Amino acid sequence: MQRVAVLGATGSIGGSALDVIARHPGVMRASILAAGRNVAALVALCATHRPAHAVIGDEAALPALRDGLREAGCATRAHAGDAALAALVAGDDCDTVVAAIVGAAGLESTLAAARAGKRLLLANKESLVLAGELLMQAARAGGATIVPIDSEHNAIFQCLHGRDADARVRRVTLTASGGPFRGRSRAELAGVTPAQAVAHPKWSMGPKISVDSATLMNKGLELIEARHLFGLPEDRLEVLVHPQSLVHSLVEFIDGSVLAQLGLPDMRTALAVGLGWPQRLESGVGALDLATQGPLEFGPPDLETFPCLRLAREALRAGGTAPATLNAANEVAVSAFLQGRIGFLSIAALVEDALAAIAVEPAASLEALRGIDARARRHAERAIATGAIR
Ligand code: NAD
Ligand code: MG
Numbered sequence: 001m002q003r004v005a006v007l008g009a010t011g012s013i014g015g016s017a018l019d020v021i022a023r024h025p026g027v028m029r030a031s032i033l034a035a036g037r038n039v040a041a042l043v044a045l046c047a048t049h050r051p052a053h054a055v056i057g058d059e060a061a062l063p064a065l066r067d068g069l070r071e072a073g074c075a076t077r078a079h080a081g082d083a084a085l086a087a088l089v090a091g092d093d094c095d096t097v098v099a100a101i102v103g104a105a106g107l108e109s110t111l112a113a114a115r116a117g118k119r120l121l122l123a124n125k126e127s128l129v130l131a132g133e134l135l136m137q138a139a140r141a142g143g144a145t146i147v148p149i150d151s152e153h154n155a156i157f158q159c160l161h162g163r164d165a166d167a168r169v170r171r172v173t174l175t176a177s178g179g180p181f182r183g184r185s186r187a188e189l190a191g192v193t194p195a196q197a198v199a200h201p202k203w204s205m206g207p208k209i210s211v212d213s214a215t216l217m218n219k220g221l222e223l224i225e226a227r228h229l230f231g232l233p234e235d236r237l238e239v240l241v242h243p244q245s246l247v248h249s250l251v252e253f254i255d256g257s258v259l260a261q262l263g264l265p266d267m268r269t270a271l272a273v274g275l276g277w278p279q280r281l282e283s284g285v286g287a288l289d290l291a292t293q294g295p296l297e298f299g300p301p302d303l304e305t306f307p308c309l310r311l312a313r314e315a316l317r318a319g320g321t322a323p324a325t326l327n328a329a330n331e332v333a334v335s336a337f338l339q340g341r342i343g344f345l346s347i348a349a350l351v352e353d354a355l356a357a358i359a360v361e362p363a364a365s366l367e368a369l370r371g372i373d374a375r376a377r378r379h380a381e382r383a384i385a386t387g388a389i390r
Contacts, residue, residue: 005032008100043068090116121274123149132228147274154270155248155261202245220312328376329354
């Protein structure tokens with residue numbers, strides 16, 4: 001019996017993971033569920049999936065979680081806070097960890113899973129952007145198997161049969177849907193609303209990654225993610241816009257062969273790959289009928305209109321703490337945009353400003369990275385509060 005910890009259980013990826021797990025009773029079960037603040041949603045999931053442990057991020061919500069579980073008649077034990085979550089993830093009550101907390105808030109539990117040598121289904125891309133070298137080192141030292149739960153990286157993982165990209169790989173191409181604003185000019189983006197930005201044409205996802213897809217920062221974060229996951233230098237990583245979102249990425253080998261992975265845009269496929277690897281599992285995802293899908297289109301990304309992709313590539317080239325600065329400023333900017341405090345174009349402006357203001361240092365330790373993360377957040381918050389960037 002595979003026991004799975006689902007971190008970010010109330011989110012989009014968490015829900016898809018629980019859907020796949022529930023299709024395989026007797027083979028796997030959710031043993032730990034964790035969420036940020038929504039106690040009612042977490043209790044409802046516990047009533048359905050009966051995990052041994054439930055963890056709420058917000059420590060003040062522990063009594064409410066305890067009461068809710070008792071009222072629902074669940075024997076699930078209640079816990080709260082990052083430290084409790086990290087201890088449970090590293091402990092004996094799970095073999096597999098679905099790391100699907102959004103943002104840098106997921107770093108501690110993701111690292112704990114890596115150090116403890118778990119099978120790590122890694123959706124929390126921000127932890128790789130913030131601390132990719134340390135996380136990959138921790139996974140190697142702990143003997144953890146990382147299966148990427150990002151459709152592109154999961155595709156590459158499958159094309160490489162779970163191995164590193166070595167000298168046989170000429171280049172890797174990440175496909176991008178182009179987001180809801182593909183084809184628009186910069187001027188047309190000035191007044192777009194959060195509701196328009198989160199209305200993704202192909203994928204149903206949480207609000208933060210949906211905005212990242214609209215700015216193309218998501219693809220930038222994914223370049224950095226690919227660099228760490230597959231050990232590929234920046235100049236062998238490319239981005240190709242593919243609006244149909246059926247080809248999830250491509251790997252080109254030195255002999256000219258190009259392998260790609262295709263499938264409907266449904267994250268349950270990637271999650272089933274992670275839960276079953278190297279076996280294949282039923283995921284609930286339907287058949288891909290290419291005869292009725294219409295043409296598949298491909299084209300270059302528009303870096304003028306979507307400067308976030310360029311900024312992320314620059315941060316990847318600069319190395320050290322630059323990706324941590326990029327990620328932190330972006331998290332602050334996306335949250336401010338979703339709250340209606342800044343316009344859409346200010347997201348890239350805030351990130352560019354933070355990258356220019358904060359000098360790059362070696363990513364020597366977790367403390368150094370956390371320090372840079374905090375500095376970049378303060379810098380971006382101040383730029384918003386003073387009206388320097390609107
Ligand atoms: P979401 O907003 O739907 O869910 C986020 C989850 O994280 C929620 O369960 C929330 O309660 C939890 N959370 C937030 N802060 C927390 C904290 N401090 N402690 C504990 N839990 C906390 O987001 P999502 O779309 O599911 O994305 C999750 C991660 O997966 C992100 O890093 C995203 O980039 C990545 N990802 C998502 C998709 C997708 O299709 N949704 C695809 C690829 C990668
Ligand atoms: Mg992706």
